[in-house]
Amino acid sequence: MQYPGELHEAFAALDRLPRVRLAGTVTPLETMRNLSARAGGAALVVKRDDLTPLAMGGNKVRQLEFILGDAMAKRADTVLITGAVQSNYVRLAAAASRRLGLSCHVQLEARVDRDDPAYRESGNVLLDRLLGATIHRYHDGEDEAGADRRLDEIAAGLADEGRRPYVIHLGQGHPSLGALGYVDAARELVGQVESVGLDVSRVVTASGSGATHAGLLFGLRLLGVPTPVAGACVRRDAERQRARIAAHCDSLSQLLGVDNPVKDGDIVTDDRFFAPGYGLAGEAAREAIRLAAHAEGLIVDPVYTAKSLALAIDAARATSAGGAVLFLHTGGVPAIFAYPDDVLAAVGNDGQAGHR
Numbered sequence: 001m002q003y004p005g006e007l008h009e010a011f012a013a014l015d016r017l018p019r020v021r022l023a024g025t026v027t028p029l030e031t032m033r034n035l036s037a038r039a040g041g042a043a044l045v046v047k048r049d050d051l052t053p054l055a056m057g058g059n060k061v062r063q064l065e066f067i068l069g070d071a072m073a074k075r076a077d078t079v080l081i082t083g084a085v086q087s088n089y090v091r092l093a094a095a096a097s098r099r100l101g102l103s104c105h106v107q108l109e110a111r112v113d114r115d116d117p118a119y120r121e122s123g124n125v126l127l128d129r130l131l132g133a134t135i136h137r138y139h140d141g142e143d144e145a146g147a148d149r150r151l152d153e154i155a156a157g158l159a160d161e162g163r164r165p166y167v168i169h170l171g172q173g174h175p176s177l178g179a180l181g182y183v184d185a186a187r188e189l190v191g192q193v194e195s196v197g198l199d200v201s202r203v204v205t206a207s208g209s210g211a212t213h214a215g216l217l218f219g220l221r222l223l224g225v226p227t228p229v230a231g232a233c234v235r236r237d238a239e240r241q242r243a244r245i246a247a248h249c250d251s252l253s254q255l256l257g258v259d260n261p262v263k264d265g266d267i268v269t270d271d272r273f274f275a276p277g278y279g280l281a282g283e284a285a286r287e288a289i290r291l292a293a294h295a296e297g298l299i300v301d302p303v304y305t306a307k308s309l310a311l312a313i314d315a316a317r318a319t320s321a322g323g324a325v326l327f328l329h330t331g332g333v334p335a336i337f338a339y340p341d342d343v344l345a346a347v348g349n350d351g352q353a354g355h356r
């Protein structure tokens with residue numbers, strides 16, 4: 001594919017960065033005919049980044065290609081990562097570390113006020129154990145900076161023992177290497193959408209750390225594609241999330257050596273489906289879980305993709321004319337086993353009253 005001028009420069013720069021291959025080929029793009037009919041309004045299509053080919057998949061696979069590329073370039077032998085107890089990122093970092101022959105330490109933060117056995121030990125935690133990651137627990141709740149500091153302390157201890165640790169920080173102030181995976185995904189998506197002749201009016205993704213949202217937005221604008229990219233807030237309110245996305249975009253322009261193509265007014269964050277908070281599903285999220293399962297046989301998770309699908313459905317209802325709404329399925333499927341109550345509550349009201 002040929003790109004003019006600075007565009008070419010940006011993708012040439014991307015292609016020169018250290019990278020490991022984990023994500024494989026193009027993820028599927030599927031029309032959700034039944035769900036679209038039930039939602040009413042514009043067509044809904046889904047890009048299946050829940051099917052990236054590593055340890056049950058998800059968006060972090062694309063992000064880890066560049067993060068662990070950096071780790072390998074720095075000759076690290078041990079990866080450290082922090083996340084919520086049911087973090088998909090942690091699970092995929094543990095899996096990717098195995099693939100690359102690295103050790104992995106994971107820190108699980110008590111961000112969600114739950115301590116039942118399913119939440120503590122099933123879902124992603126079971127997979128972390130299966131993958132043989134060394135597990136640390138961080139008990140102080142929602143404290144991004146503190147969790148990163150604790151991780152740095154563990155890394156320092158490992159370095160004292162002669163290891164070569166590589167820390168994946170979750171807080172701000174670090175280069176947005178993970179977002180590069182979604183700049184590349186934007187290139188993939190544009191080619192895919194063109195090849196099937198699909199008209200997309202809006203892209204909807206979950207927006208947590210913001211790496212996925214920022215990378216996609218930045219990549220689309222680099223390619224001259226003006227389609228709005230709406231981020232469903234899952235971690236903080238819309239205003240604070242917008243600042244996160246802007247910071248990631250600044251970092252991306254530095255990493256790629258190009259002007260930032262994303263204007264401030266172009267960052268769309270939406271927190272209407274965020275409540276009651278991180279890791280907790282509200283009414284619309286539960287409806288999205290049920291609709292996806294019953295209309296399409298598609299599994300979405302209560303932490304991330306139920307909220308972004310709720311936003312995609314809302315967008316489809318609001319735009320009856322024009323192009324399709326593209327829902328990026330970012331994964332999270334293993335987490336449903338840690339949230340049996342939410343999943344059952346989602347289908348519990350599935351009597352006549354719940355059906356559209």
Ligand SMILES: *Cc1c(COP(=O)(O)O)cnc(C)c1O
Nearest residue numbers: 088208209210212304330331332
């Ligand atoms: C991490 C995660 C997100 C959020 O992605 P960010 O790049 O951190 O914004 C969305 N969905 C799932 C399933 C995730 O695991």
